[in-house]
Amino acid sequence: MTAGVPLHFNALSKRFGDVAAVKDLTFTVEPGRVTGFLGPNGAGKTTTMRMLLGLVTPTAGTATFDGIAYRDLPSPMTTVGAALEAASFHPGRSAFNHLAVYARAAAIPLEAARVALERVGLAEYGSRRVGGYSLGMRQRLGLAFALLGDPGVLVLDEPVNGLDPEGIKWTRGFLRHMADEGRTVMVSSHLLSEVAQSVDEVVVITHGELAHTGPLSSLDMTETREVLVDGPDRGSLQNALTEAGYLVSELRSGLLVSGAEASDVGHVAFAAGVELSALSQKRSGLEDSFLALVGEGGSL
Amino acid sequence: MKNLSSALASEVAKLVSVRLWWVLALIMVGYVAVVAGGLATVFAGIETGKIPGGEAHGLPPGFPLTTTVYSFATSIGYVFPVLLGALAATAEFRYQTLTPTFLADPRRGRVLVAKSLTLTGFGAAYGVIALVGSMAAGGLAIALFGLDPAFLSDEVLTLIWRSIIVMALWAAIGVGLGVLVPSQVAAIVIVLAFTQFVEPLLRTAAGFIDWLEPYGKFLPGSASDALVGSSVFTIMGGSTAQLEWWQGGLVLLGYAVLATVGGFFTSWRRDVT
Numbered sequence: 001m002t003a004g005v006p007l008h009f010n011a012l013s014k015r016f017g018d019v020a021a022v023k024d025l026t027f028t029v030e031p032g033r034v035t036g037f038l039g040p041n042g043a044g045k046t047t048t049m050r051m052l053l054g055l056v057t058p059t060a061g062t063a064t065f066d067g068i069a070y071r072d073l074p075s076p077m078t079t080v081g082a083a084l085e086a087a088s089f090h091p092g093r094s095a096f097n098h099l100a101v102y103a104r105a106a107a108i109p110l111e112a113a114r115v116a117l118e119r120v121g122l123a124e125y126g127s128r129r130v131g132g133y134s135l136g137m138r139q140r141l142g143l144a145f146a147l148l149g150d151p152g153v154l155v156l157d158e159p160v161n162g163l164d165p166e167g168i169k170w171t172r173g174f175l176r177h178m179a180d181e182g183r184t185v186m187v188s189s190h191l192l193s194e195v196a197q198s199v200d201e202v203v204v205i206t207h208g209e210l211a212h213t214g215p216l217s218s219l220d221m222t223e224t225r226e227v228l229v230d231g232p233d234r235g236s237l238q239n240a241l242t243e244a245g246y247l248v249s250e251l252r253s254g255l256l257v258s259g260a261e262a263s264d265v266g267h268v269a270f271a272a273g274v275e276l277s278a279l280s281q282k283r284s285g286l287e288d289s290f291l292a293l294v295g296e297g298g299s300l
Numbered sequence: 301m302k303n304l305s306s307a308l309a310s311e312v313a314k315l316v317s318v319r320l321w322w323v324l325a326l327i328m329v330g331y332v333a334v335v336a337g338g339l340a341t342v343f344a345g346i347e348t349g350k351i352p353g354g355e356a357h358g359l360p361p362g363f364p365l366t367t368t369v370y371s372f373a374t375s376i377g378y379v380f381p382v383l384l385g386a387l388a389a390t391a392e393f394r395y396q397t398l399t400p401t402f403l404a405d406p407r408r409g410r411v412l413v414a415k416s417l418t419l420t421g422f423g424a425a426y427g428v429i430a431l432v433g434s435m436a437a438g439g440l441a442i443a444l445f446g447l448d449p450a451f452l453s454d455e456v457l458t459l460i461w462r463s464i465i466v467m468a469l470w471a472a473i474g475v476g477l478g479v480l481v482p483s484q485v486a487a488i489v490i491v492l493a494f495t496q497f498v499e500p501l502l503r504t505a506a507g508f509i510d511w512l513e514p515y516g517k518f519l520p521g522s523a524s525d526a527l528v529g530s531s532v533f534t535i536m537g538g539s540t541a542q543l544e545w546w547q548g549g550l551v552l553l554g555y556a557v558l559a560t561v562g563g564f565f566t567s568w569r570r571d572v573t
Contacts, residue, residue, distance in 0.1 A: 047573070054406045055399060055572040071406035088399045090318060090391060097317035098400075105310035105404035105411075107303075145400060 002078055002152040004031030004184040005066035007052065012061035014047050014208075021047045022208040024061070029203070031152070031184040034175050036199035036216070038189055040294050044208040045188040046084070049157055053082050065153060077106035081146030082155040088142070091131030095122055095141050098130060099148060108149055116144040121170075135162040143171075153184040160194050172198040192219075192290040206294040219289050227265045230254030230278040240272035241265065254278055307405055307414035315422060320387060325426060328380040329433035336372040337437030343369065344445035366450045367459050367529075369438035373430035374463045374528050378470045378521075379495045380430070381423040385474020386491055388419055389563075390484035398572045412568055416475045416560055423471025427464035459528065462545065466527050469552040473520065476559025482567045495521070517543050523551035 007029040014022040022044040029035045039045050050056040052063040054070035062069065065079060073079050089098055099113035117126045120140040125133075130141065139162060146154055159175075160168045175198050179185045189195045192202075202219055204212040212219065230253065231237045238255055241248045246265070247258045257265050262281040269276050315321050343365055345351030359368060392398045405411050439449035450456055474491070481487045499521045506516025516522055526548030543551065 050571075050573065053403060055402055057571060073406075076406055077404055082403055084399055085396075088396045090314075090395045090397055092318040092320075093314075094317070097313065101310050101313045101317065102400050102404040104313050105306055105401070107306045 001150045001181065001183070004152040004182050005079070006030050007153065007155075007184060007186060008062070008064050008067065009048070009052070010062045010064075012048065012051060012063050013059050014044070014051060014056065015059045020208055022051070022058075022205075025205065025208075025210055026061075027203050027210060027213050029184055029186050030201070032179055032182050033200040034179045034185045034187060034198055035201040035203060036189060036192075036195045037186055037203050037205070038192055038195070038290065038294075039205040039211070041190050043190075043205050043294070045190075045205065046157055047208075048205070049082070049084065049155055049186075049188060052155060053080070053084075075106070075149070077102070077108060077151065078149035079151055080153040080155060081149060081151040082157075083139075083142035083146040083159060084157045085142075089130040089133075089138065092129055094127050094129055095133070095144075096126035098141065099144060102145065103148055106149060112148050112150070113144075116147045117141075119147055120144045136164060136167050139163055139167070143174075152182070154178055154186070156185075156187045158188055158190070160189070168194070192287055196286060204290065204293050211293045216286075219286055219293075225259060225261065226282040227257040227260045227262050228254050228278065228280050228282055229257060229265050229269070229276060231269065231274055231276045233274060236272070237269060237274045237276075240268055240274055244268045256282075303405070303407070304410060304414060307410050308418055310401075310404070311411075311414045311418035312421075315388060315418065321384060321422060324380050324384050325429050328377050328426065329429050331433075332373050332377045332430050333433035333437035335376055336369050336434035337441050339372070340365070340369040340438040340441035341445075344442050344447055348445045348447065350445060364455060365442060365447065366438075366453070367455050369442065370431065370434045370456060370459055371463070371528055372438070373427070373434040374466050374524065377426070377430035377434075378467065378524060379491065381419075381426045381467050381471035382474040382477070382491050382495065383488070384422060384426065385419045385471040385476075386478040386481075386487040387474075387484065389415065389475045389478025390482055390487050393482040393567070394484045396572075402572060408568055409564065412479065412560065412564055416472050416556075419471040419475045420468045423468040423474075424464050426471065427467030430467065431460055431463055462528050465549060466524050466552065469527075469549065469556055470524070472556035473552065473559060476556050476563055479563025479568050480559050480566065482563075518551055520552060520555055523548040523555075527552065 009025050009027050012022060012025040025048060037045055047056060051058045052070065065073060070076060070080065095117060096113055099116060100110050103110055103113050114126070117123050120143050122137065122140055122144060125137065130138065133141065139159065143159065146156065160171050163171060175185055175187060179200070187195060187199065196216065199216055202212065202214065202216050203210070229237065234255065238248055238250070241255065241257055246260055249256045262279055266276070266279055342351065343359055347365060359365060392401060401411060402408060435451065439451060442449045477490065478487055481490060499519055503516055503519055503522060506512040517526065523543060526543040527545050529545055
């Protein structure tokens with residue numbers, strides 16, 4: 001394995017005709033951490049990653065591996081492993097041959113193709129043509145391609161998209177393990193919930209612009225806490241809470257109390273002698289502030 | 301050079317790891333063998349008088365039976381290396397394999413050179429395979445009529461090596477066409493329409509229309525026949541003036557280089573999204 005290096009994005013911009021896909025992005029992705037690259041669909045995540053990998057030429061700015069552009073890396077495949085969308089396969093070629101083709105191009109021993117297949121759990125399907133692969137198997141083969149050169153940097157575009165719960169769990173553990181070995185791991189996703197359990201850092205972009213960057217916990221800026229409460233006599237409960245000064249709105253499943261702690265709401269009900277059938281604290285701070293950052297697009 | 305050899309190894313692996321090359325080769329050898337064998341039977345039959353030919357006396361003078369029959373390898377077989385080259389190039393766009401290709405080797409010019417050289421090699425192999433078809437079937441038919449198949453005559457040996465060169469060049473032209481027209485369907489349509497319809501029409505027209513005549517010999521098919529030195533098409537119709545054999549080779553090489561360089565700038569170098 002080669003050492004993980006920091007990824008520097010410096011004033012990176014890309015225009016496709018009249019459309020500004022990426023605007024003046026500046027941030028750094030550090031080794032030894034899993035960095036979630038988040039934003040709604042169409043925010044410019046894939047374009048940014050493709051510029052980093054030399055597949056798309058930036059209109060302005062640079063994206064480098066510790067100062068070196070992808071095409072100038074002495075050995076790109078052993079420095080960086082990338083898995084972009086799950087469709088870059090010739091359907092008539094077997095998985096092993098798919099990897100072998102690119103191992104030859106990068107002058108990596110063919111043994112690496114077998115090892116990579118084993119690592120992603122595809123060893124026994126290696127001789128099967130990729131045309132017959134399921135989406136989950138293609139995702140794994142994409143990951144195997146990224147691992148071919150045992151690189152110090154992993155750049156993965158929506159790696160859990162289309163995976164079953166078991167596959168998502170496996171991928172999360174895998175990313176964690178890679179970062180713990182000192183590798184730089186950059187993972188894009190349009191859903192925070194998909195990666196929230198496995199990322200250390202987040203970079204959020206929306207409409208091609210940087211919206212937020214920092215540790216995952218820094219995303220939880222809003223202090224809007226809500227309590228969902230219900231009882232057999234909903235009217236009395238609502239009166240008691242309103243009198244206690246809470247803002248209450250009625251949902252089908254009960255009453256939503258804004259800016260409250262569950263213990264306080266429980267106390268108000270007890271003091272007013274109102275029976276409760278449900279009482280729960282809603283903690284959606286992360287997701288809420290993510291949606292607030294990315295705006296209406298985040299609901300997609 | 302080490303990196304070019306890696307790029308070459310990768311391109312060879314791309315071709316041999318899918319079925320296309322041997323399926324096309326199989327169709328080609330069958331097609332060439334049937335046509336060469338069939339027409340050798342007819343020509344040899346007329347020439348020996350075993351098939352009553354009436355006024356006809358087989359082939360016109362200056363067109364020996366052997367080389368004319370063996371040259372079916374290229375005169376009808378050349379479309380196969382073009383297709384192989386065009387399909388190999390357009391597959392990268394169609395299946396979006398340009399992404400892993402350029403990730404493994406970001407030097408795009410080198411990748412394209414390696415692809416072109418690899419297909420040139422496969423084109424040469426197609427030349428050998430097609431000759432096996434035309435010479436086995438045609439030679440057998442000729443021998444059955446008691447004539448000499450003359451496999452080792454100077455004329456036939458010359459035809460053999462020039463045929464191999466011509467098929468190699470056609471495959472390179474296919475790669476150029478494929479990067480110039482990255483849509484696989486469009487590339488196939490162009491190959492078939494041009495080789496089977498447009499070019500024969502132009503060549504015939506050039507034989508009859510004065511102002512077209514000087515350009516007819518620069519058509520790729522004419523240049524190809526000039527290089528091989530023998531083709532049933534030069535007997536059949538508008539036998540316009542031909543280039544020297546080496547000029548024909550240079551014209552074909554020119555088409556290959558022009559198309560490939562053009563495709564490099566129009567499609568190969570663009571953003572891979």
